[in-house]
Amino acid sequence: MKRYFVYLFFYSFISCHLSGEDKVYNSGIHIIPEPLQLEVRQGVFPISNSTTLSLENGDWEKEASVLMNKLEEASGYKLSFSDSSSNNCIRLKTNGNLEEEGYEIEVDDKQILLSAATEKGMFYAIQTLFQLLPAEIESAKPLKMGLSVPAVKIADHPRFSYRGVMIDVSRHFFTVEELKKQISVMAMLKLNRLHLHLTDNQGWRIAIDKYPQLVECSAVQETYNEELYGPCYYTKEDIKELVAYAGRHHIEVIPEIEFPGHSLSALVPFPELSCSGGPFKSEQVFGYEENVFCVGNDSVFTFMENVLTEIAELFPARYLHIGGDECVKRYWQTCPRCQALAKRMNLHPTPEHSVEEQLQSYAIKRMERFISGTLGKRMIGWEEILEGGLPEDATVMSWKGTECGAKAAATGHDVVMASMADGLYLCAAQGADEVEPAAMGGQSCLKDVYEFEPLPKELAPEKRKHVIGTQACLWSEWTPSGELLEYMLYPRTVALAETAWTTPEKKNWDDFLRRLENMQVRLDLKGINYHIPLPEGELTTNKVFTGDSVILEFKNSRSLPMVYTVDGTTPNMYAPSLPERLVLHQPCTLKVCTKTANGKLSPIRTINIEKQTPIPAIQNTCNGQIHLQLANGLFKDHSDYTKAVYEKDTIINSFAVYNKDKFDFKTPGLACYSGEIEVPETGIYTFKSNADELWIAGKLLIYNPTSSRFYEKKTQIALEKGLHSFALLFSNRLKEGFASCWYPIDFQYLPPSGGEWIKSN
Structure with a gap:
């Protein structure tokens, strides 16, 4: 709440000094993701109280309401309907020749023409139109400025059909309202898949009518810190509300129920579904877990089929995610039921796969038959589902890198690239470990995500159609709050959106950074706590000198300007600019932060500058004990x-x-x-x-x-x-x-x- 009021004060302050049209971040065209074709023309179309709306040869009422509501909220203008011959008109028109998610926009001084073949396409046309307006269009309060749209001609459609973000709600839980907030940003960026990781060892986060014990036992976790985490889970009404909200934003919510590994939360109430028989405890412990479903026990498949039947009824998405990753198979090696199954199936080790890997293949294939045959869904899973072979209709999510995805695509499987090796695991730090919040090992900077290429070079041209898209993943071990979730998601998700939508030849890193300045204002107005690179270079909590002075040199990952103070006060946007080499002659409390083009500051680093005399050594003999x-x-x-x-x-x-x-x-x-x-x-x-x-x-x-x-x-x-x-x-x-x-x-x-x-x- 405190951060929200800081944002509010900041934007109220600068609004008193600059009109929306005058602000640097509103100059030029700043659409993200970059359209396929964009022609800037002379002139503008001014929106006023007399502007009308025309719906031509199509049923565009829902899309028109999105446009009308936003303009009324931002400006107070209430658009009325008119026929297509009117000037000063925004026209929504059907063009059946466009792709499913494609659209066209043509703006001159008399009209705005939005064309699409589908509701999705028109929705994306409207999102682009909003980005042609000042960033303040995202404000929840009426603007005190005129609204005008630059004259442009745009023809656009996405490079990939699958453009997703995964949020892990098992390790740490996020409310429906917190997820809705992310959906609204995803829609602005034309992302169309929200993958919810609903179950894992650390928590079962969705109510299942047939098995109420799942949330009774596994929606609350022992933390071993004299407190419990939870109970946290979604009711069926919660899910219906979330799915409906996402649907209005043309985002498909894909549920994931982990199988056969990462399944401790199911085994806590039902230990008989494991090989060892338990007992097990629901714990918020982020680490290695050897207890998994017993694939030699038919009751496991009955359980999963019952669970997935209820899941399929709640989520209309085409895909159902089965997990399938990191299944520890140690217990299968000695489990009588698993080994009896292997014997009945006449399984033997091969040069490529152990008996236990073949058992996993059996389990995955059995679940795929149920998902596709009975539920009418398409199964998607992490790359380990390839072990031992996979039905052709299954979709593979390649997470370790792109190599496995390339192999899957080459054999005819659809693939979503979610490569950890290329920066798409957003739980990795966005800068030096010493200055960023605790995170997964390794780094994923904004430029890493932006420069990721989902299509492997080694993939034959005729097989590239099987790479259907890309996804960023946010595992939530390191994000215990919604504020920290957003810090890790943005602006890397903004970069992902352009990677997923825009063709490589249209991408430009420097121009993306220019457009990002405008997008960050929009994120601010939506209350998003996005990451700004922290000052690095000097990575210690203090800086000691013994002579007359000390020199400090800072940098940040996007070469943004930095400001500082040396008197212990908190820097603001008007604080002195940090030089390349800061020379200090006296002890002080140095506070330094990064500043964006619109004056927003990063979190502040405090470094104590200390003049010390070397501490005398102890007069003793070291025995090493x-x-x-x-x-x-x-x-x-x-x-x-x-x-x-x-x-x-x-x-x-x-x-x-x-x-x-x-x-x-x-x-x-x-x-x-x-x-x-x-x-x-x-x-x-x-x-x-x-x-x-x-x-x-x-x-x-x-x-x-x-x-x-x-x-x-x-x-x-x-x-x-x-x-x-x-x-x-x-x-x-x-x-x-x-x-x-x-x-x-x-x-x-x-x-x-x-x-x-x-x-x-």
């Missing part, structure tokens, strides 16, 4: 750490002696490792660790009580050559779904002269 103290209980933050009562006190020779394998997050506790390190030279050292606290020479350098996966903080300190004390605090617990004991317990430091990072003992 570590003092280890252990306390039982849940310790969440520094105030908890200070209250620890250590129950075990021992000496170990290295961190390796008592490391992550000694801990179980279900039995939380606190470990304090202390000792000495010997540093090789005098100067400024950089330390890094994902530990909860790291103290060097009596100073707290690193404090990180939140999720630290792929998120090692870095801090500097000036030390004299020789021995210095250290203390590392490790809180063994589940942090935002990730167990801290899954990662090595240690720290590293970089000497003043550089070179390799030195690992702690």
Whole structure:
């Protein structure tokens, strides 16, 4: 809510100083995705209270209402209907020669002509028309400006028929209203598929009448932090509301029910459907899970058929997603039922596939027959459904890269490219790990998504028709809130939209960035919390100097301007511009952020600039031993750490002696490792660790009580050559779904002269 009022103040402020027509971001044509053909002509068409609407040789009432409602909300103008001969008219006309999602727009000073063959095409024509108007057309309040449309001629249709976004609502749940908000943006960008990942190990998020135990047991999760997550799930009425809303925006909602792996949420209430028999617990634990459906048990298929029957009734989409990925088959190897099935089917290992992979193929094919034959849907699944062979009608979602998708297309399967290797996993960080929120390992920057090419070069021309589109995926382990969900989705989803719609020869990165400035204003007016690149280059939480001055050099992934302050105040759009080399002579609190062309600021980085005298070394002999103290209980933050009562006190020779394998997050506790390190030279050292606290020479350098996966903080300190004390605090617990004991317990430091990072003992 606070962020919303900041947006409101910001746009109210600049609106007092500039009219919509004068704002730089409204100059020129800024349509995203870029149309196939665009001709800019002389003149404009002014929209006024006397502008009329004509519906010609077609039933365009629904589309006309979209146009009329938006114009009335933004301007107060109420368009009336007229015949086609009127001037000052917006005409909606049928052109049966256009493609299903294609449209044409022709604007001069007397009329606007929108032509399409279908409702989808006309809807997209109207979305483009809105983007020809000032960005403020997206405001929920009436505008105090005139509205005019530049004279243009546009002929457009999409490159791919499938243009999608996947949102994982299992790991973290998002409400119907939060999803509607994303649908409205997707429609503006001409995206047409919303793939909902409804079930996984961590949660079952949709009510099934035949099995009420699914949401009773698996819509709420244990977090091992003295609280529960949930209950969170969609009722059938929720789904009907969401599907209807998406339908009005010409977006198909594709449900995914995971099978046969990623299925723990189904096994919690029904352990008899597993190989081991359970019992199982519903937990918000993001990690590896070996318990999966038992494919040798016919009751599993009865269960899935009953579930999918109810799912198919709720979702009118052509596709039904079966998952099929990352199925751990260890239990199948020793399960009597699974092995009996393999024996009856006379399965034997082949050079290409194990017996268990062939069992998965059997299970997937059996489900495909039910989905296509009984439900009349088309099955889609992650690329692992190819293991052992697949029916021709199944569609493959290629997620690891494009290689598997290319192979599937070459054999006649339709393919959706959702390549993690090419940046389409939007749970990856959008910049340096040290400055961005905790995320999946690796990076996916805006340009990576924009430059992704869904058609593999090695695919024969006659097989390219089988690549039906592309999709970005947002796995929600790292997005516990709707605000963070949007931060990860946008603007990368904007880039995806152009990749999915626009032909490669029409794409231009620099021009996309220009058009993005206008789109970001539209996102602001829709209340979207999109990502702005943070200042990088200097990646430590502080900057230490020992001489007369220190030099800092920052950059960001889109070469946007940056602003800063050195007096501890919060920078605003009028703060001093950051030079290429910032020279500081005094200790201070530096606050720096990136600024977009319309004055919007990124999150602020705070870096303490410290002048230090190297801390003297300890006059002692280093024996290399570590003092280890252990306390039982849940310790969440520094105030908890200070209250620890250590129950075990021992000496170990290295961190390796008592490391992550000694801990179980279900039995939380606190470990304090202390000792000495010997540093090789005098100067400024950089330390890094994902530990909860790291103290060097009596100073707290690193404090990180939140999720630290792929998120090692870095801090500097000036030390004299020789021995210095250290203390590392490790809180063994589940942090935002990730167990801290899954990662090595240690720290590293970089000497003043550089070179390799030195690992702690």
